[in-house]
Amino acid sequence: MSSAVRELRPGLQLASAVCGVRVIVVRAPAGPAPEITCGGEPMVPAASPAPAASGGPTSETATLIGKRYVDTEETLELLCTSSGTGALSCDGVPMTVKAAKALPASD
Structure with missing residues (x-):
């Protein structure tokens, strides 16, 4: 009983349908929502029931x-x-891990 994510917006919480991964959208692109997957399966709104342990x-x-x-x-x-x-x-x-920004030198 999973529902596809149709609109991405900052603050939206998503959960994996196959493992324990949960994420929050920090920045979303304008226009149609891309398909976000985890472990090859589409992510679902976090309000959905937790997946069975595998x-x-x-x-x-x-x-x-x-x-x-x-x-x-x-x-x-x-x-x-x-x-x-x-x-x-x-x-x-x-997706890749976002690199940390270098801080300016404090001379």
Whole structure:
């Protein structure tokens, strides 16, 4: 009983349908919403029921809590609030961890 995300807006919470990944939309592109997937399956609004546990815990997680993920054009930005084994993708292209900005020297 999952519903597809039709509109992305800052503050929207999404959950993975296959693992424990949960994200918040920080920045959304103008126009039609891209398809955001985790572990190959579309993400659903976080108000949906939690997925059934699948597989055991792993030592590495594909999506890390507290990290910001961006698409290739950096028009979509997601903040991970719960880590999991699924990898985030936007329209079939893997999302990457947003690089930290360099601070100016304080001379």
